[in-house]
Amino acid sequence: MRHRIYWLLPDLASARRAMDELLLARIEHRHLHFHAREGTDLGSLHKASPLQSSDLVGSAQRGLCIGAALGAASGAIFAVSPMLAEASKPVLVGLLAASGALFGAWTASMIGASIPSRRLARFAPALAHGKILLMADVPHHRVREIEALLNASNPEADFEGHEPNVPAFP
CATH class of the missing domain: 3.30.70 (Alpha-Beta Plaits)
Incomplete structure (x- = not known):
């Protein structure tokens, strides 16, 4: 330490x-x-x-959280659609949450590197x-x-x- x-x-x-x-x-x-x-x-x-x-690290952490939340929310919106099979809905929410987290961390870290x-x-x-x-x-x-x-x-x-x-x- x-x-x-x-x-x-x-x-x-x-x-x-x-x-x-x-x-x-x-x-x-x-x-x-x-x-x-x-x-x-x-x-x-x-x-x-x-x-x-x-502020690269702090921005990346905030972007990760916000991106994961937005990705999970959009996955939940798609999950209520009757067009998707019931088994694929949790997978879709997870994939969109992970994608949102990665995208959020990447974009926020690009901004944070200049702050x-x-x-x-x-x-x-x-x-x-x-x-x-x-x-x-x-x-x-x-x-x-x-x-x-x-x-x-x-x-x-x-x-x-x-x-x-x-x-x-x-």
């Missing part, structure tokens, strides 16, 4: 220093994600993927002013240790809290 720690760093040099400290503390590169305003060159820093920086993450909305003003957001996914038993390490090596950085449950994808 990992916790996601959020830190706002004032500049690129501070972000590189934080990354080096975390790598030396044996936090893997793949668990460090840096996010900045559009157009900022992060150089060798591990840039946050669309899974971390957009900034709701989890990161609180950092938008700081990012607009040129700060860099560090998202570090650390083991739950090392949260305090990593916070202390970053505080000592980057006194100019701002600790912005943590999430106790890191999402499976982002």
